Amino acid sequence: MQGALLVDKPAGPTSHDIVAFVRRTLKTSRVGHTGTLDPLATGLLVILVGPATRLAQFLAADEKEYLADVRLGVSTPTYDAASLPPDVRYPIADIRYPMDADVEAVLATYRGSFLQTPPPFSAKKIASVPAYEKARKNQPVELKPVPVTVHALETLNASDTGYRISDVERRGLIQLRVAASAGFYVRSLAHDIGQALGCGAHLESLRRTRVGRFRVDDGLTLDRVEAQGPAALVPLNDLLGNMPPVSLTAEGTRRAAHGNSLNPSHVVTQPQGGWHLSGKGASHVRLLDGEGGLIAIAEPRPDGLLHPLVVLG
Numbered sequence: 032m033q034g035a036l037l038v039d040k041p042a043g044p045t046s047h048d049i050v051a052f053v054r055r056t057l058k059t060s061r062v063g064h065t066g067t068l069d070p071l072a073t074g075l076l077v078i079l080v081g082p083a084t085r086l087a088q089f090l091a092a093d094e095k096e097y098l099a100d101v102r103l104g105v106s107t108p109t110y111d112a113a114s115l116p117p118d119v120r121y122p123i124a125d126i127r128y129p130m131d132a133d134v135e136a137v138l139a140t141y142r143g144s145f146l147q148t149p150p151p152f153s154a155k156k157i158a159s160v161p162a163y164e165k166a167r168k169n170q171p172v173e174l175k176p177v178p179v180t181v182h183a184l185e186t187l188n189a190s191d192t193g194y195r196i197s198d199v200e201r202r203g204l205i206q207l208r209v210a211a212s213a214g215f216y217v218r219s220l221a222h223d224i225g226q227a228l229g230c231g232a233h234l235e236s237l238r239r240t241r242v243g244r245f246r247v248d249d250g251l252t253l254d255r256v257e258a259q260g261p262a263a264l265v266p267l268n269d270l271l272g273n274m275p276p277v278s279l280t281a282e283g284t285r286r287a288a289h290g291n292s293l294n295p296s297h298v299v300t301q302p303q304g305g306w307h308l309s310g311k312g313a314s315h316v317r318l319l320d321g322e323g324g325l326i327a328i329a330e331p332r333p334d335g336l337l338h339p340l341v342v343l344g
Contacts, residue, residue: 032059033081033343034264039250040068040076040239049253053078056257065090065242066213067154071113074239075247083267085341089315089328090270093243094182096210099234101221103203106231108166109152110218134186134205137227141220142184146176150218183210204235244273267325267343268317274328276300276317277337284320287327293318293337315340 040049046067054062063084065077074097079087107114149155151172152163165172187206205224209217218234225232240247251263268276279287283297299321318327318339327339 032057032261032264033083034266035083035270036078036080036256036263037245037250037265038076038078038256039247039252040073041253042071042073045070046076049076050078052253053080053256057261063087065093066095068239069111069113069218069237071111072237072239074237075242075245075250076239077242077245080264082343083270085343086267086271086328089274089341090243092213094210094212094241095215095239095243096183096208096241097217098187098238098240099207099209099217099221100236101205101207101224101232102235103205103225103228103230103232105233106222106225107233109233110150110216110222111234112236114152133228134224137224138184138186138207140227141223142181144178144180147179147216147219147223148176149174149216150222153216177214179215180212181209181215182212183208205232210241268319268323271317271325271328274315274317276319277329278319278321278323279326281321283318284326287318287329287339288342290327290339290342292332292339293329294335298337 036053038049038053040046044052046064050062050064054060057080059080061081061084063079065079065087068074068076077090079090102112149162151166151174153161153174155162155174157165157172157174162172162174185208187208207220209215209220211217217237221232221234238247245265251259256263278299279293280297280299283293283299286293286297315328315330316337317325318329318337320326325343327342329337329339332338
């Protein structure tokens with residue numbers, strides 16, 4: 032049993048709870064994921080099963096996309112709605128309407144690459160201690176900013192999201208679409224937007240709509256995961272569909288299965304247009320046997336050899 036489950040996580044359970052549910056449902060202990068979602072968040076959670084857990088290092092870095100509701104006028108210790116009542120409430124009258132120009136000017140500063148400070152209530156480690164443990168004890172939390180990249184950041188109107196929001200309900204609510212690199216905290220973005228606008232803000236709701244090439248429309252609810260069981264697993268080759276394939280000879284397959292490096296004589300076909308055994312081009316490739324089965328993940332080396340990093344078959 033190996034592959035991935037695309038789960039449409041509901042609000043409430045933690046990512047660990049979903050992993051435990053999959054362990055019970057599929058009756059296997061070897062289960063992991065490629066990136067957590069906070070309990071209040073919903074949307075796509077990619078769960079790895081069996082040998083697929085060894086591929087987490089190649090999948091965790093995938094770009095992720097979100098729909099986020101940012102509530103202006105109220106800041107919270109956790110930067111989201113999990114810690115209401117708030118620590119600071121700003122008078123709603125102090126927020127200017129309309130403020131589209133102000134919001135756009137602020138959003139422009141959060142597009143591209145920059146340093147972002149994670150929330151104090153996060154799993155980031157400080158001297159091997161999760162930050163949230165210190166925050167819960169009201170101890171100082173000093174987290175270092177980390178480099179992140181935002182590939183897309185835009186406001187949405189009701190027709191874009193399908194939400195039905197009256198003019199009164201929309202007061203103080205910014206709806207965003209965010210596509211960002213791994214390690215990006217939408218909670219921190221919401222908090223920082225509020226600080227920049229001078230009115231405070233927190234993340235009211237969050238839905239992850241995409242992880243890499245997979246979309247939440249492909250995700251299964253927990254009851255469907257339970258009903259379909261192993262039949263719902265995405266095969267490893269499909270899971271790594273963006274990684275260029277390299278077909279091997281019988282000798283190449285044997286060598287790859289034992290973790291040995293490969294030279295051009297062990298290769299039958301290479302990706303079109305670009306990858307060569309020169310260390311240039313793709314950073315990682317899929318090594319396939321004669322029947323198209325996934326044998327290993329390899330990287331091209333400058334010496335012209337392919338070196339298996341993770342052997343699966």
